[in-house]
Amino acid sequence: MFSEELKVELTRKVQTSEHPRELLVDIIFKIQDRYGYLDDESLELVAGLLNMDPLEIEQIATFYTFVFREPVGKYVIHVCDSVMCWLMGGETLREFLCRSLNIQMGETTPDGLFTLLPVCCIGYCDRAPAILVNKKVYGHLTPEKLEQLLEELKSGARKETEDHLE
């Protein structure tokens, strides 16, 4: 069931906007922050809020890399596979992640902890090869550093941080 409180918050946002449609991605992100992904019920709700056709929301939602229409893990790992990361060893990282999490790209681990997704150039080519974990960047990676990062995330030693300002 969709939270009443969030519904009220989103309704207020829409009512105070001159052009409610421009809030589409913002609203979806707010829902994802709460529920992890945009499920069918939420999609219908967004359509109602913005007076849009659910099908239209669907075609926009499925277009964007950072909008999830299926459940994702607690940690969403976006692995950059564009040319500079490729040049600096990105394929090795991807293979390592798939092997050590025992999933393919696009899948989530059965414990619901990790989702692996490919992403195009994330703009950290000076730190290639790089990945994002819940939109936070980790660069200059090697399989050894990645192994340590995964361990820290699994054990809870590294909280997925709000520290985006570095």
Place this chain on the structure above:
Amino acid sequence: MYPQILFGNRKPDRITTLSEYRQNGGYQGLEKAVKESRSEEVRQIIFDAVLRGRGGAAFPMGSKMTTVPDNAPYPRYVVCNADEMEPGTFKDRVLIHADPHQLIEGMALAGYGIGAEKGIIFIRPEYEGAARILEREIDLAKEKGFIGKGVFGSGFSFDLNVHRSGGRYICGEGTALLNALSGNRPNPKKPPPHPTEIGLWGQPTLLQNVETLSCVPHVVRHGAEWFKSLALTPGSAGTKIFCVSGKVNRPGCYELPMGVKLSEVIETHAGGMLPGSTFKACLPGGASTAYITEKFYHIEMDYDTLKKAGHRLGTAAVMVFDQQTCMVGATLNLVEFFSRESCGWCTPCREGIPYIRDLLYRIETGQGERSFMTMITTMCRHLWNAYCAFAPGAATVVESLFKEFEDEVVAHIEEKRCPFKDK
């Protein structure tokens, strides 16, 4: 060391605060402009300075501003393109993290120049950190009265907001960006009408890249002649942020005069090639530009010189490949990027790029045939018929692979394997 303009306040480990920016002359240009200058004077300075769009298209900002007629309807918008998704490009992120108020002031000045009282910064979701910095600093600037209602006590108001993208390369294309902002599927539209006539919500909209807007406060404060004198080559103006990555010792962003030699960018500023690596080729300005080989290693990096040589400066994202790089593999990677990021709206792009990707994949994995090269070349020509510059970008890099590295492609086909693997 060249004069540092955009990076003048850059710190190794933190952003420049509002008071630091102010101490170094920040917001003086805006204050003076709104109090003493007419909006056409601001437009004229930018026009005279030959400030060209730093996001890749290189269209002069001053000319673009003049396409907003004086009697154009209100409200008008200034939109900052911080969607930076061109592979190899990370200057906008570094600029925002280094000196956010430079961009904020630049947007307010651009707004004053065309009579726009609303600004929007459209930013990619990967730059969440930059988005939060901007939101925080915008609030601070509003508190001080530098932007917001009645800028510096004048009659000009400038409201500024950050809009997060859902994340897709095509959103960086101007018309697609405006569709994304309006909550539509971000397909490009073919102008005319241009956004400066009918843009966001059908209103006149000036769309500029982060780096271009960041130049504006300096241009307004120091004048057009000063800005032009920063460049090394005649006809060029200003500095350029070069993002160097790949097989170099010090990948990163370097602010250098327009017209600096490519060899100097790589050797002096980016610390030269990695030990054991020698220069083979580079992409001078992102994924949509052609490979530059040794032949042009000393070329002057400015818009006109590169154009004359059949190249493009693009975003000045210099991606450096060494002798161990398989150029077929690199091009395959780039084409896979284009194939995945195509918005799918028009046929040449949607159908043509995966077709090329498939043939290149087969060549790279030793299943190629000679006839594939003709098929790819033909398909590249079709890509130039697409709606926007996306598919021609993909064609450019493939065509330059065949032009500069034909022998490498042929070696893949004849040896029935990638010569760079399993040696």
